[in-house]
Structure formats: C-alpha cells, structure tokens
Amino acid sequence: MSQGLVPHDEPRLAFPDLVGWFLPAGQRSHLIGLEMECGLVRPETGRSVSYDEPGGTRALLEVLLEQLHGDPIQEDGTLVGLALSDGAALTLEMAGAIEYSSAAQATVSESMVAAxxxxxxxxxxxxxxxxxxxxxxxxxxxxxxxxxWAPKSRTRIMRHWFAGLGDGGRLGDQVMGLTLSTQVSLDALDEQEYLEKLRTLLGVAPFLAAILANAPALTGPRTDDGIVSQRMAYWRRIDPARCQHLASRLYEVTSLAELVEVLTDLPMIYRRTAHGYVPGGSRRFGEALRDGFEDGTWPTIADWKTHLAQVWPAIRPRRTLETRLPDGQAWDRLALVPALFVGLAEEPAIRREALQLVSEFRTEALDLVAVKAAQGSPDGINPQIREVAGHLVHLAEQGLSARISRGAERPELIESLGPAFQSAVTGRPPADEIVARWAGEWAQRPDRYVAAMAVPTETTDRIA
Known part of the structure; x- marks a missing residue:
C-alpha cells in the first residue's frame, strides 16, 4: 500500500487509532534503540563529501552493500542506505552524513557492542x-x-518549508546539513509508564545537555561567540512550533489522548504518495483526519509515523520516546548519552526520583536551562544547573547498577558515566576540551582534528 492512499476496502483512520498506536501491542519487555549520525569527511580538510564525487557517499554505500551483504534502501531509484541482516540500518542523512540505526535490543550493552x-x-x-x-x-x-545535499526528494521539500518560515527557518540548512546527534529510543508498556517517562525525560534532558555540550565553533566568524553547542543553538532558532514550544506543550499532557491532540495540531511537512514524496499541504493533521488531505486522499498510519518524524522537541514521542536534545559525543564517549538516559528512565524508582528532582522547574525554567546549555559561559556551567545535573548522574549510576546487579547490563557500562561526573564537578562541558586541543596539540589543523576524532577501523567489543 502506498503511503497516503487508502484503499476502498480499508476503514478510514480515526482519532482512537492514533491514541492506541502509541503502545506496542503484546510487548512484555522493554527494548532500547540507538541512532548515531556520523560525518563522512576527507582526512585532510575535515569537510564532507558529495554523493557523486569519486570516493563519495554513493561509492561508500556500494562498498558497504557488497561487504556487509545488506539489502539496498532506495528513494526514487537512488541508493540511500542499506538494511543489515541483524535488523539495523545505515542510511544517508539530508547532507550526506550516515546514520546507524540499531535493531531494538534488551540492553544498552548489546546495543553499544553492535553499534x-x-x-x-x-x-x-x-x-x-x-x-x-x-x-x-x-x-x-x-x-x-x-x-x-544528498539526492533525496524530502531534502528539497524540507528546505522549501524552512525557507517559508522566515526568521524561524533561517538556520534550516545548518540544522539539516551541519549537525550530528546520538539518539536513544525507549519504550513503555502502558499509558502511565509512557507519560511518566515522557515527563521525566523532558525534565532531565536540559540538565544533561548542559554537561554534554560538545559542538563549539572552531573556524569562521563564530569562534569567539562563546557558544559551546552550535548544534543546540541552531535548533533553538528554528521552527519553535515543532521544537521548544512543542516540548513545553508535551510537558503538560496528562493522557495519550491529550498527547495526540497536541501532535495533530500541526500540518505535515511532506508525505509519501504513489508519486513519491510531496509537500504535506496546509491542513493540520487533525483536519486531514476529519476532511482528508487537499489532494482528496486520507491519512494512514504510515502518514502518522511520517508526521511524528517531522517534530523535533527535546524528546520526540512516537511508539518509542526518542531523546534529541543533548549533543552526541566522541567515539571514546559514545556510550555516555544512552547510559545516562537508560540509567534514569528504565528503573521505576529511579525514574520517579529524577522526576521529583526536576519537577520544581516549570517549562519556562527548563527552556532557560536549554538556552544556557548551548550558550556556555567563561565561568563554566551555571552552579545550580551543575548541582541538578550532578544529582542526575548519580541517579543514573544507581539505575545502571540496579540493571547490572540482575544481569541486565555489563558491569563496565558504569565506566561510561565518568565524563559526565567530571563535567558536573568542574563545570566544564566536553566542548571546552575540544577548544583547548584545537588551540594546542591540534594547532588549528583540521587534519589533526580528524585523525584524533575519527572512528577507528579495528573492531572492538568494548562498551564505554
């Protein structure tokens, strides 16, 4: 069935269908997913490569297709990724970065080893x-x-969408083309757990983002602006209805039905039809549910999934809860983001303690924490933010320890939290170390940066 086209013998989608879709039917255990976006750059310049140039992203995908024995993922007849035999996938991002999407696993340890x-x-x-x-x-x-830009029709539609937002979309190219992230997806088995996790993750994310800020400007006119996360700064200034304002609305929801009401209050940016990807039109998803899309077709569950991929709050609600706000980390700290979120969210007692810790902060205060997380300061991370973040790291350690004690994680996963403890104590995020090394041992040379930060070629079973 083509997305966006409902066969005559299929019942039309209704509001209760969207509510019920959030909880996995029949699932009795929790699973964890990872998404890791990685740049593909030349070693001499550190600059990304194009799709068709010699040794570019298409050439890499073709090699991977042969070596990893995956199945090709195509868009409009163009190779844009591959599905792997273990359920994972490698796909091109909008501007040619490559994203690893794991298969769902029972533990962070399994996910990290596979990644x-x-x-x-x-x-x-x-x-x-x-x-x-x-x-x-x-x-x-x-x-x-x-x-x-990668040859993906969605890219053109997205760029047009952001251009039409005026100042609210001015940094759309930077967001789509220059940022990378590490995202963790956690699920819930009932409505109460889903809402509790959503609120907890939205509450803790800004504090974790402050001690994980990892994207300073190294070249160009913004090197002296003091911003420790260009990535978060870009996201702060783009389409607030789908980003920070949406996060504030999500923080207040008290039922899955209310969550759906919030999410259907936005139009789709793009849809997939029998003719490929097309703009979503001006109707909000809720209006399309009632009246159909402007081309006369009706929404499907596939449209609903696509719609939820077009919102970018700190925590994205889908069938899983996807963390988005904190920066991804370097290779030697790759497990840090997933370890923190899993440690805080997956043990009910720890989750409730974390929620209690951040519950005194209203949505406006949490938004301000996120702003400060991106901005940085010569004096380091704000003391109050550091204090809360430090408590959260300790709680994450307790959560991971509980999982380890019953054999649900490997013991060495605890080691991955070390840099978070250090940032909370010193008030210095990873960005400060990058700036110092850029001015020092790397002598402001991109080739040295790449040599130090590139993913190694040898295979390893390490986690932290």
Missing amino acids: RRCLSMVARAAEPLRLRVLTGAHLPFDDPGEIK
Whole structure:
C-alpha cells in the first residue's frame, strides 16, 4: 500500500487509532534503540563529501552493500542506505552524513557492542575511499553556503518549508546539513509508564545537555561567540512550533489522548504518495483526519509515523520516546548519552526520583536551562544547573547498577558515566576540551582534528 492512499476496502483512520498506536501491542519487555549520525569527511580538510564525487557517499554505500551483504534502501531509484541482516540500518542523512540505526535490543550493552562493531566496519570500508567517519555533534569545517545535499526528494521539500518560515527557518540548512546527534529510543508498556517517562525525560534532558555540550565553533566568524553547542543553538532558532514550544506543550499532557491532540495540531511537512514524496499541504493533521488531505486522499498510519518524524522537541514521542536534545559525543564517549538516559528512565524508582528532582522547574525554567546549555559561559556551567545535573548522574549510576546487579547490563557500562561526573564537578562541558586541543596539540589543523576524532577501523567489543 502506498503511503497516503487508502484503499476502498480499508476503514478510514480515526482519532482512537492514533491514541492506541502509541503502545506496542503484546510487548512484555522493554527494548532500547540507538541512532548515531556520523560525518563522512576527507582526512585532510575535515569537510564532507558529495554523493557523486569519486570516493563519495554513493561509492561508500556500494562498498558497504557488497561487504556487509545488506539489502539496498532506495528513494526514487537512488541508493540511500542499506538494511543489515541483524535488523539495523545505515542510511544517508539530508547532507550526506550516515546514520546507524540499531535493531531494538534488551540492553544498552548489546546495543553499544553492535553499534561499535558496525561503525568500525563502516570506517574500514571508507578508508580506501579516502573517507573518515566522525561521531559527535556537528561538522565544524563545512561551509553553511556549500552544503553537499544528498539526492533525496524530502531534502528539497524540507528546505522549501524552512525557507517559508522566515526568521524561524533561517538556520534550516545548518540544522539539516551541519549537525550530528546520538539518539536513544525507549519504550513503555502502558499509558502511565509512557507519560511518566515522557515527563521525566523532558525534565532531565536540559540538565544533561548542559554537561554534554560538545559542538563549539572552531573556524569562521563564530569562534569567539562563546557558544559551546552550535548544534543546540541552531535548533533553538528554528521552527519553535515543532521544537521548544512543542516540548513545553508535551510537558503538560496528562493522557495519550491529550498527547495526540497536541501532535495533530500541526500540518505535515511532506508525505509519501504513489508519486513519491510531496509537500504535506496546509491542513493540520487533525483536519486531514476529519476532511482528508487537499489532494482528496486520507491519512494512514504510515502518514502518522511520517508526521511524528517531522517534530523535533527535546524528546520526540512516537511508539518509542526518542531523546534529541543533548549533543552526541566522541567515539571514546559514545556510550555516555544512552547510559545516562537508560540509567534514569528504565528503573521505576529511579525514574520517579529524577522526576521529583526536576519537577520544581516549570517549562519556562527548563527552556532557560536549554538556552544556557548551548550558550556556555567563561565561568563554566551555571552552579545550580551543575548541582541538578550532578544529582542526575548519580541517579543514573544507581539505575545502571540496579540493571547490572540482575544481569541486565555489563558491569563496565558504569565506566561510561565518568565524563559526565567530571563535567558536573568542574563545570566544564566536553566542548571546552575540544577548544583547548584545537588551540594546542591540534594547532588549528583540521587534519589533526580528524585523525584524533575519527572512528577507528579495528573492531572492538568494548562498551564505554
């Protein structure tokens, strides 16, 4: 069935269908998913490559398709990724970065081992093409005016959408083309757990973002602006109805029905029809549910899934809860983001203690914490933010310890929290270390940055 086209013999989608879709039917255990966006850059310049150039992203996908024995993922007849035999996938992002999406796993430990193995294989396949793979939070050497867009029809629609927002979409190219992230997806087995996790994750995310800020400007006119996360700063200034304002609305919902009401209050940016991807039109999803889309077709569950992929609050609500606000980390700290969120969210007692800790902060205060997380300060992270973040890291440690004690995680996962403890104590996020190394041992040379930060080619079973 083509997305966006409802066959005559299929019942029309109704509001209760959207509410019920949020909880996985028949699932009795919790699963964890990871998404890790990685830059594909030249080792000499640290700049991204285009799709069709020699040794570019298409060439890499073709090599990976052969070496990893995956199934091709195509868009309009163009190779844009591959599905792997273990249920994971590698797909191109809007501007040619590559995203690893894990299969759902029972533990962070399993997910991290699989992620490191796969990304090391990508790095090994990339090396003969003179490509390096970078984890982290952004691409510091790419020029915003020269972004190399991947051949995906959604990219054109998205750029047009952001351009139509005026100042609220002015940084759309930077968001789509220069930022990277590490995202964790957690599920819930009933409505109470879903809402409790949603509120907890929305509450803790700004504080974790402050101690994980990892995207300073290294070149260009913004090197002296003091911002420790260009990535978060970009997101702060784009389409607030789908980002920070939406996060505030989500924080207040008290039922899945109310959650659906909030999410159907937005139009789709794009849809997939029998003719490929097309603009979503001006009707809000709730209006389309009642009256149909402007082309005379009716929404499907596939449309609903696509619609939810077009909102970007700190925590994105889908069938899973997807963390989005904190920056991704370097290769040697790759497990830090998932370890923190899983440690805080997956043990009910720990989750409720974390929620209690942040419940005194209203949505406006949480939004201000997120602003400060991106801005940075010569004096380091605000003391009050550090104090709360430090408590949260300790709670995450307790949560992981509980999982380890019953055999649900490997003991060494605890080691991954070390950098978070350090940032909470010193008030210095990872961005400060990058700036210091850029001015010092790297001598402001992109090739040294890439050599130090690239994903290694050897396969490893380590987690932290």
